[in-house]
Amino acid sequence: MRVHFKTSYNQDIRLFEDKWTLFVYSLLIILSFLMPYILDVFYLGEMTNVLIWAIAGLGLMLLTGHTGQASLGHAAFLALGCYSYAILVQKGVPFLIAFPLSSVITGVVGMIVAIPALRLRGIYLAIATLAMSILVDDVIVLAEPFTGGVSGIFSEPIFLFGMEIDRWGTPIAFYYVALVTIIIVTFGYANIMRSPLGRSFVAVRDSEVSAQAMGVNIARTKMISFGLSCAITGLAGALMGLFAGIFNNETFSVVISIQLLMMIVIGGLGSIHGAFFGAIIIGFLPQFLSISKEYVGDFIGGSAVAIPGLEFGVFGMILIAFIMFEPNGIYGRWVKIRTWFELFPFYRKGMFKRQKSFLKTERLQ
Amino acid sequence: MEIFQLLVSGLANGCVYGLIALGFVMIYKATEAVNFAQGDFMMLGAFVMIGFNNAEYLGLPFAVSIVAALVVMGAIGYLLDRLILRRVAGESQTSVIILTIALGFVIRFVVGLIWGHEPKSLENPIIGQDIAFGGIVLGLEDVAVIVITLLLTLALYLFFQRSKLGLAMQAASQNQLAAYYMGVPVKRIQGFIWALSGIVAGIAGILFATKGSVDPTTGLIGIKAFAAAVIGGFGSLPGALLGGLIVGIIEPFASRYMPAGYSQIAPYALLLLVLIFRPSGLFAQQRNKKV
Numbered sequence A: 001m002r003v004h005f006k007t008s009y010n011q012d013i014r015l016f017e018d019k020w021t022l023f024v025y026s027l028l029i030i031l032s033f034l035m036p037y038i039l040d041v042f043y044l045g046e047m048t049n050v051l052i053w054a055i056a057g058l059g060l061m062l063l064t065g066h067t068g069q070a071s072l073g074h075a076a077f078l079a080l081g082c083y084s085y086a087i088l089v090q091k092g093v094p095f096l097i098a099f100p101l102s103s104v105i106t107g108v109v110g111m112i113v114a115i116p117a118l119r120l121r122g123i124y125l126a127i128a129t130l131a132m133s134i135l136v137d138d139v140i141v142l143a144e145p146f147t148g149g150v151s152g153i154f155s156e157p158i159f160l161f162g163m164e165i166d167r168w169g170t171p172i173a174f175y176y177v178a179l180v181t182i183i184i185v186t187f188g189y190a191n192i193m194r195s196p197l198g199r200s201f202v203a204v205r206d207s208e209v210s211a212q213a214m215g216v217n218i219a220r221t222k223m224i225s226f227g228l229s230c231a232i233t234g235l236a237g238a239l240m241g242l243f244a245g246i247f248n249n250e251t252f253s254v255v256i257s258i259q260l261l262m263m264i265v266i267g268g269l270g271s272i273h274g275a276f277f278g279a280i281i282i283g284f285l286p287q288f289l290s291i292s293k294e295y296v297g298d299f300i301g302g303s304a305v306a307i308p309g310l311e312f313g314v315f316g317m318i319l320i321a322f323i324m325f326e327p328n329g330i331y332g333r334w335v336k337i338r339t340w341f342e343l344f345p346f347y348r349k350g351m352f353k354r355q356k357s358f359l360k361t362e363r364l365q
Numbered sequence B: 001m002e003i004f005q006l007l008v009s010g011l012a013n014g015c016v017y018g019l020i021a022l023g024f025v026m027i028y029k030a031t032e033a034v035n036f037a038q039g040d041f042m043m044l045g046a047f048v049m050i051g052f053n054n055a056e057y058l059g060l061p062f063a064v065s066i067v068a069a070l071v072v073m074g075a076i077g078y079l080l081d082r083l084i085l086r087r088v089a090g091e092s093q094t095s096v097i098i099l100t101i102a103l104g105f106v107i108r109f110v111v112g113l114i115w116g117h118e119p120k121s122l123e124n125p126i127i128g129q130d131i132a133f134g135g136i137v138l139g140l141e142d143v144a145v146i147v148i149t150l151l152l153t154l155a156l157y158l159f160f161q162r163s164k165l166g167l168a169m170q171a172a173s174q175n176q177l178a179a180y181y182m183g184v185p186v187k188r189i190q191g192f193i194w195a196l197s198g199i200v201a202g203i204a205g206i207l208f209a210t211k212g213s214v215d216p217t218t219g220l221i222g223i224k225a226f227a228a229a230v231i232g233g234f235g236s237l238p239g240a241l242l243g244g245l246i247v248g249i250i251e252p253f254a255s256r257y258m259p260a261g262y263s264q265i266a267p268y269a270l271l272l273l274v275l276i277f278r279p280s281g282l283f284a285q286q287r288n289k290k291v
Helices: A009-013 A019-038 A041-066 A074-090 A095-117 A123-142 A171-194 A196-206 A208-213 A218-244 A254-267 A272-299 A310-325 A329-343 B002-031 B038-053 B062-083 B093-115 B140-162 B164-174 B176-181 B186-211 B216-232 B237-257 B263-277
Strands: A158-160 A163-165 B130-133 B136-139
Touching: A019 A041, A019 A171, A041 A074, A041 A171, A041 A196, A041 A218, A041 A254, A041 A272, A074 A095, A074 A123, A074 A218, A074 A254, A095 A123, A095 A158, A095 A218, A123 A254, A123 B093, A123 B216, A123 B263, A158 A171, A163 A171, A171 A196, A171 A218, A171 A272, A196 A208, A196 A218, A208 A218, A254 A272, A254 A310, A254 A329, A254 B093, A272 A310, A272 A329, A310 B093, B002 B038, B002 B136, B002 B140, B002 B164, B002 B186, B002 B216, B002 B237, B038 B062, B038 B093, B038 B186, B038 B216, B062 B186, B093 B216, B130 B140, B136 B140, B140 B164, B140 B186, B140 B237, B164 B176, B164 B186, B176 B186, B216 B237, B216 B263, B237 B263
Parallel strands: none
Antiparallel strands: A158 A163, B130 B136
């Protein structure tokens, strides 16, 4: 077990706990840069998809996992990022400007949306964002001159340093674009969480009233959280558009919003790792299902049967199992396993047990 | 005349929304959780009824099927609470929201497996019969939906306000710990309320299936029922019905008098407007949380 002897307060907010952690994460980054030489093209494409989902997951994690504002409407911001990027590129703006700019646009719109949303909490916020996600679907159709409506628009290939990058022609370069983006986003995210701003997010999540009593400006904190969350989601949206090539109003339906929220719950609410774990599940579940269906088909001797809706059914069951047995998600389980090994043989069953809470209404009767 | 016709069809649709919203509100009143799968519950109720009643499945008589379907729905509601929701008591609201959404996915998947994905309709004795008075033609099924919904809302309202069990339910949600101390069997009550909401969903499903066809994605109208519940204030049973009626009436009028493309967003736009300007609904019950 690693014991930290702390000699200054700054040690509490270090980005890496100690040299070993730094080493592990550096190894991970090096490994992910070497991925194109390890995986074949198909799985590299899947990895890119996972990275893009992870960026979107990070965006939602900031809002839901760390600030405690459940949003069922993040597909709307994905769409906004995607369309604003595609339209900017069509107008001739270069990638290096259009990409961050689409993120800024999404972030600003997110902050504007946050103004009425500040008055809502809990289920009301979830329902409002759900309605927004449904509305955006129709708004895209209505705004046909810009968005192409039902027939959709193309996202043109990226031109970067004299190279043309697109998902099919140069999958390796596209993977690196996604990888660099996610490294920058994750680094920024981790740094925000060390700052007073990040801790005020967590304070608002844990108890709004207590946070207010400690001098946190709730409205401002929530607005910044919305803005940052949407900005990150906008980046993911732009990449998603590039990944899909062509997209229309149904690419970012309300189902995507729900899937995003489910993803971070499975990964583990309130941890950066959770967004990555969840994205891996989301990204590889369809492949896993089709492979296991083939095995089952071989096993019972029949051909693989197509079962419509299987993916969502299985996904729902996995999710129910997680919330029942491991509410902290994959990351929570990972922390438990790690602690078990670190403390061996002194791990106790009740170490991660949380205090029982009793319910009290927020309604007047 | 045309306006009146639109009004009646809107009222009948609104009653179904209202019934689903009643299911939300009941569970919210008693457990502070929101069942995002209530729409899928309704869809399940419709299919269970079809399974009992239609000739291609069991082919039981209509009245027997109704009783059987409601019993099955009640049992499903109770089992869901017993096996799943009771274990997540005390989790964050986000977790419970996600859990019920996932339940909805699973219900849709299971229904698709059992009954297939094609639209089905319920064989029933009142379909296609009309009542005509004063030049207005009303479908008998529309009238039945409206009457049954009103009676059911009244019964549930009286149950919550007057009966001992209803008061115990309110106590269990207002302050769970204090309710335990006062000898209220909180767990049993929560199981009971889930069973009751299963039955209400069953009734909504049967009424919906008499009006038209159902398929596994029908449950998505639960989102419109959200609009109903929010407009009504999410804690008030008559409010939920009123909200349902408002949404139901707006829909046909919007599609009649507004340009295509704008009409289907009307209920959601209304929902957002209510949330922005009157966040806790028309019958507000919110207050600031104390630490």
